[in-house]
Amino acid sequence: MTRAASPTAPIGVFDSGLGGLTVARAVLRQLPNESLVYVGDSARVPYGPKSPDTVRRYALQIGEWLVEQGVKCVVVACNTATAHALEALQAALPVPVIGVITPGARAAVRTTTHGAVGVIATSGTIASGAYVKALRVAAQGTDIPLAVQAVACPLFVPLVEEGWVEHPATRLIVQQYLAPLRAQAVDTLVLGCTHYPLLRDVIADEMGATVALIDSAEETAVDVVRVLSESNRLAPDHGTPVHRFVSSDAPHHFLVLGSRFLGRPLNHVEHHVFT
Amino acid sequence: MTRAASPTAPIGVFDSGLGGLTVARAVLRQLPNESLVYVGDSARVPYGPKSPDTVRRYALQIGEWLVEQGVKCVVVACNTATAHALEALQAALPVPVIGVITPGARAAVRTTTHGAVGVIATSGTIASGAYVKALRVAAQGTDIPLAVQAVACPLFVPLVEEGWVEHPATRLIVQQYLAPLRAQAVDTLVLGCTHYPLLRDVIADEMGATVALIDSAEETAVDVVRVLSESNRLAPDHGTPVHRFVSSDAPHHFLVLGSRFLGRPLNHVEHHVFT
Known part of the structure; x- marks a missing residue:
């Protein structure tokens, strides 16, 4: 079920925390006229080590709240939320839902020299297994002899959150x-987490x-452009875009670190508790 | 307000995740006749980087649920929950509430040679600042010239959760x-997190x-013995103690890693969502 939202409605974006701001940044770069509501679930971050059911529950709570805020998509x-909850969100929400895994897989298949x-x-x-599946789908119809090696890196998110990127x-x-x-000897490496x-x-x-x-940030933004453009819901270029940032934890940490991810200053972060 | 609970009622113990099992272990070693309900809030772990308000909200949800389960204390x-929520829990719950910071501070003051x-x-x-305050209180009436140096170690919990304790x-x-x-040149170092x-x-x-x-695990267990003994609520030695373990995330991870913290095998972990 897809509801016809106004072209001036904001785009909803969410992540477990700050990492998804790298995707918001790419969306705003490609679509500078768009309004946006970004949710970082900082009160329950990280999603990476948590079970599929728990991550799905969190994602649905946030997706439903974004729809209440009037978002058009x-x-x-967040890769973990995409892996565990994309289908559930697409089934539950009345607006288009776009994940980060398919765009990343598509870019990898386009880039790889030896598969x-x-x-x-x-x-x-x-x-x-979401990336392996998405890569296989993306390689269908090509003659690329795909060999995928997937590795979990649980300490990368805490290292980034601590700011130890060069230690x-x-x-x-x-x-x-x-x-x-x-x-x-992989020739192409997908950074399959928005913190990486x-x-x-x-x-x-x-x-x-x-x-x-x-x-996958830029490639995901390409999908957003395509989905909005196909349904004639791209924002007009004469409006005044509004960008809201919402944290489920107290906004201080989000305000301090967020601009590093977003690539522009953050002046205000709202607080909302999801239940 | 303190409710008179039966001596056979279980002791409630909670932490953001698995770390508090080191405290449960000490309690069970000193009080082998006691029943226990342990809650690990694995769906929202860690508490360390989150705001005081958020941690207090989580702690009150779990404390109230433990009281519904009939615990006697x-x-x-969890040091973070003790720092942010001990007073709120003591005000809200009808049973005694014991934290880990005062016992740790007391043991440190007893141990230090130079302060x-x-x-x-x-x-x-x-x-x-909870430890600095608790250490000052513990040193009152002694002639120890206390000099406290406190350092945050945000990466220790992820390293322990990843099992990289020797890397x-x-x-x-x-x-x-x-x-x-x-x-x-400190002479005494408090491990102020139950993961450490x-x-x-x-x-x-x-x-x-x-x-x-x-x-602070053993010293906290000493406080539990004292509180229960003063109110004549120590379990009799002829009962059959029941130990329940509850995770707010799916139980698998808790089952796999929990026995390393508890020092005995874990056979069953319940699942409960706190809201």
């Missing part, structure tokens, strides 16, 4: 997690210059 | 966090053999 800017694709993500995303300990941890991907682009430099150093790193 | 087996006491804990616990990266991270405590005893070996290596490490 919902972007699941040796690596995926790094949270435990939940890796255990779901020697971070390098050791990156080395350990990426060793099987180096051994497999902040570790791009140290990941690139470890993988070497010949390995392409895929960040 | 509640042990807050140079270090505290390591989550960001939330350190920011609350070279863990050693680097421990070195960095503990450097100011070594510089201060699992890093005891690497912390001890870094601090050196002359520094005493304080784990």
Whole structure:
């Protein structure tokens, strides 16, 4: 069921915390006229180690609240929530729902030279098998001999949240997690968690210059453009876009760290408790 | 307000996740006849980086549920929840509520040789100032010239949850966090988070053999014995104690890792959603 929303309605975007702001950033870059409501579920972050049922429950609570706010579509800017809850959200919400996994898989298939694709993500995303499935779908009809190696990197999110993106300990941890991907000689590596682009430099150093790193943010924004454009719901260029940022925890931490992810200053963060 | 509960009623214990099982273990060692209901809030773990209001809301939800289960007292087996919610729990619940900070502070004051006491804990616990306050109270009436150095160690919980208790990266991270405590030449170090005893070996290596490490679990269990004994509510020695373990996330992870914290096998974990 899809409801006809006004073109001036905002785009809803949510993540377990701050990582999804990298997707919001790409959406706003490609669609500067759009209004946006971003929800970071900071009171329950992280989603990565939690069970599919719990993540699905959280995602549905937030998706329903975004619909109450009048959004015209919902972007699941979190790989774990996309892996566990995309189908449930698409079934439950009356607006289009766009995840980050299919766009990332599509970009990886377009980029790979030999079909040796690596995926790094949270435990939940890796255990779901969602990337392997999406990569196979994306490669259908091509002659790419796909070989996927998927590795869970549970410590990357805490390291990014702590701001240790260049620390020697971070390098050791990156080395350990990426060793099987180096051994497999992947030519393309999907950064399958919206926090990981902040570790791009140290990941690139470890993988070497010949390995392409895929960040699904820009590719997801391309999907948002397509979905809104197909339904004639792109915002007109004469409006005044409004950007709301909402945290389920007290806004302080979100305000302090959020601008690093969003790439522009954050002036105000609202607080809302999801139940 | 304190309700007269039966001596055969269980003791309630809760934590944000698995760490509090180290406290449950000490309680069961000192009180083998007691029944127990343990709640790990794995669906919302960790509490350490979250705001006082959010942690207080979670703690009250769990405390009220434990009272509904008929517990005769509640042990807050989490330093962050003790720091932010002990007073609110004591005001709201009709049974005695025991935290882990006062017992830890008391043990540190009893142990220190020169008054140079270090505290390591989550960001939330350190920011609350609860340990500094509790140490000052514990030192009142003694001639100990207390000098407290408190350091937040946000990456320790994810490292323990990942099981990397001996990894070279863990050693680097421990070195960095503990450097100011070594510089201060503390003689006693409080492990102010129930996860940290699992890093005891690497912390001890870094601090050196002359520094005493304080784990509040046993001392907290001493408080439980005292509170129950003063009110004649110790369980009789002829009963059959029942130990229930409850997780707010799906029980699988709790079952797999919990026995490492509890020091005995876990056979069954219940699931309950707190709202």
